[in-house]
Amino acid sequence: MKSELCLTHILPIRDALDIISGKWKIPILTALCIHKRRFKELHRDVPGITAKMLSKELKDLEINGLVKRTVYETMPVSVEYAVTEYGHTLNPIIFALRDWGLKHRVKILSEDKVEV
Amino acid sequence: MKSELCLTHILPIRDALDIISGKWKIPILTALCIHKRRFKELHRDVPGITAKMLSKELKDLEINGLVKRTVYETMPVSVEYAVTEYGHTLNPIIFALRDWGLKHRVKILSEDKVEV
């Protein structure tokens, strides 16, 4: 049945979206995939994010085992965020999003030229 | 530089998220990828969606060239929605999300067993 097949595809997708949806989680993970970072570094490198959102999203990501938070007792303390091994299993999604975004931008730009 | 590299990865991802984010667009596209469908069929096959959201999301998807709407002058009229060729370029994202969602569910279930 078409409808049942549909469910077996949609339900896991909903599970994934529940965890990574929103404006910031994928961008944060993307930055951390390139290199682990400290809080203020992330704040600078993820354009437009506020400290409040960054803090909240990092907590969510840590709860779901995608990001690991490590505190170093320097003065002042430094806190390092890194993608966990499990977090790296999201790489195919991140790559697919980036790849599509790049192609989409090319498409939009070429359409603009035709219209003008 | 780490920060500039970061931008070249994050900006296209943001472009992609702008178009497909939200609770319903990917589930709708997933259903249509399996087979084209009429409005009421979609309403039944995408669990939990309201007619209002379905109508709105389909319009968004049509505007972005991901879905094609075709009206047949039957009695009563029937309207068919199908994924466009361009819409199918989202397949890698959809597959990656589904794949991860399935693995994630397995992981969660196995963790529950250990905890109990």
Place this chain on the structure above:
DNA sequence: TCTTGTGGTTTCCTAAAGGATACCAGTATC
């Protein structure tokens, strides 16, 4: 002593996303 940097928290607010319900015309079916 003033600023800068560390990693955040707190409060207040707005905008957007999404849900519930009722409703529309027209036809076929019971």
Place this chain on the structure above:
DNA sequence: GATACTGGTATCCTTTAGGAAACCACAAGA
């Protein structure tokens, strides 16, 4: 005559996401 089907729209409402700005302790450097 009532019901169910077609593909939606309109209205009202709640919830959530997200943003702005102020603030915290502590230490180093100018």
